[in-house]
Amino acid sequence: MGTAHKDSKEQASSMDQYYKFQSKIYDLTRWSFLFGRVEVIKDIPLERNASIKILEVGCGTGFNTKILAETFPAAEIKAYEVSTDMVDIASKKVAPFGQRVQVVHEPYGQDAEGQNGQYDAILFSYSLTMINPQWEDLLKQAKKDLKVGGYIAVVDFHDSKQGWFKSHMGNHHVRMDGHLRPFLRDNFEPIVNKVRSAYMGVWEYISFVGKKQ
Known part of the structure; x- marks a missing residue:
C-alpha cells in the first residue's frame, strides 16, 4: 500500500509538471485529436434529469466536466485533477x-474508502493511458465506487500500427498498446464497446460504456 501511494504521488508530480505549459494550449489544440469525448457522455444511459452522482477522473481543463453538468442538470459531479494549472482553469x-x-485537486483514490458504492457513473476521458502503471488500480477502485447498475465510461487512445507515432506519444506519457479494452470488457458488462480509427488509421481510440453487475 505504501509503494502504491508513493507511485501515485510520483505520477501526480510528473503530470503536474507536464501540464504547466500544456494547460495554456490544451483547449486550443486537443480538439484536433481527442475524439469521442462528447459522444461517450451522450452514450451513458442515465436519465438526464435524475438526481444522480457522477465522478470524473482526470478532468483537465473541465471540458468534459462542463458537458456532464449540462447533460445531467440535476447531477452532483465530483472531478479529480492532479495538475494545479488545470484545476485553476477547470474551477473557473x-x-x-x-x-x-x-x-478536487488530488489524485483519485486518496479518499476512496469513503466513496464506495456512491456513484451512478464514472468517466475517464483520455486519462487512463497517461496513468502508468496505476491505471488498473484506478479502474478497480472505480468499480468499487460505482453503485451496482452504475456505468463506467471511457474514451481514450487504443493502439497504433505506426511505430513512430507510438514513440511520439510515449514521449508525452501516453501508453498505446490496446491494454485498456480487455480489462474493461472483463470487468463491466459492455453497453458501448467500439474501436475507431483516426487520421486514416494512424491511430485508434476506444469508446467504452460498461455496467457494473
Missing part, C-alpha cells in the same frame, strides 16, 4: 454550476 469553467460541481 464550472463555477456557473455552483456547489453541485466540485473540482
Whole structure:
C-alpha cells in the first residue's frame, strides 16, 4: 500500500509538471485529436434529469466536466485533477454550476474508502493511458465506487500500427498498446464497446460504456 501511494504521488508530480505549459494550449489544440469525448457522455444511459452522482477522473481543463453538468442538470459531479494549472482553469469553467460541481485537486483514490458504492457513473476521458502503471488500480477502485447498475465510461487512445507515432506519444506519457479494452470488457458488462480509427488509421481510440453487475 505504501509503494502504491508513493507511485501515485510520483505520477501526480510528473503530470503536474507536464501540464504547466500544456494547460495554456490544451483547449486550443486537443480538439484536433481527442475524439469521442462528447459522444461517450451522450452514450451513458442515465436519465438526464435524475438526481444522480457522477465522478470524473482526470478532468483537465473541465471540458468534459462542463458537458456532464449540462447533460445531467440535476447531477452532483465530483472531478479529480492532479495538475494545479488545470484545476485553476477547470474551477473557473464550472463555477456557473455552483456547489453541485466540485473540482478536487488530488489524485483519485486518496479518499476512496469513503466513496464506495456512491456513484451512478464514472468517466475517464483520455486519462487512463497517461496513468502508468496505476491505471488498473484506478479502474478497480472505480468499480468499487460505482453503485451496482452504475456505468463506467471511457474514451481514450487504443493502439497504433505506426511505430513512430507510438514513440511520439510515449514521449508525452501516453501508453498505446490496446491494454485498456480487455480489462474493461472483463470487468463491466459492455453497453458501448467500439474501436475507431483516426487520421486514416494512424491511430485508434476506444469508446467504452460498461455496467457494473
